[in-house]
Amino acid sequence: MESLKNRLNRFMVGRYGIDQLYYAGLFLALGLMMINMMVNSTILMILSNGLIVLIVLRGFSRNISRRRMENEKFSKVWNTIKKEGRIFFRRIKGIRTHRYRKCLHCKKTLKLPIKRGKHMVQCPECKAFFVVRVIV
Incomplete structure (x- = not known):
């Protein structure tokens, strides 16, 4: 062998x-x-x-x-x-606790807590502000 x-x-x-x-x-x-x-x-x-x-x-x-x-x-x-x-x-x-949205300026994906309605969000990467709308 x-x-x-x-x-x-x-x-x-x-x-x-x-x-x-x-x-x-x-x-x-x-x-x-x-x-x-x-x-x-x-x-x-x-x-x-x-x-x-x-x-x-x-x-x-x-x-x-x-x-x-x-x-x-x-x-x-x-x-x-x-x-x-x-x-x-x-x-x-994490669908029950967070939503994922892309920054409109730098295209980085942000992990956001669920808050219903429209919110102003600041991107940590490019420091730009944009509106996020969460329905559910």
């Missing part, structure tokens, strides 16, 4: 391996497979199997700089999506 482990380690030397894009592709392929189990589509089967082959070949690639650049581009997009999702769920969680 130890010799198999050593052979596998020698095989992977100089290859790219697993990263965040690998895991995202794997979960996407598994999701496509789950959907395919319900709808039984040949196209989904080909897509999911092709994606798995592509992911594995990417992991065995020796072009490390190119794979790293791909992962950086993916991470940039994924982190913005993750950040927006976090903000969205935080807003949903």
Whole structure:
């Protein structure tokens, strides 16, 4: 068993391996497979199997700089999506206590307590005053 482990380690030397894009592709392929189990589509089967082959070949690639650049581009997009999702769920969680409005001048999002009616608000970023109307 130890010799198999050593052979596998020698095989992977100089290859790219697993990263965040690998895991995202794997979960996407598994999701496509789950959907395919319900709808039984040949196209989904080909897509999911092709994606798995592509992911594995990417992991065995020796072009490390190119794979790293791909992962950086993916991470940039994924982190913005993750950040927006976090903000969205935080807003949903605090919907009973706060409202979110954008400053008309600097476009910064302000977290305001719920006070019904029209109110003058000062933006902490640009110090501009503007009217906020809260209905509910």
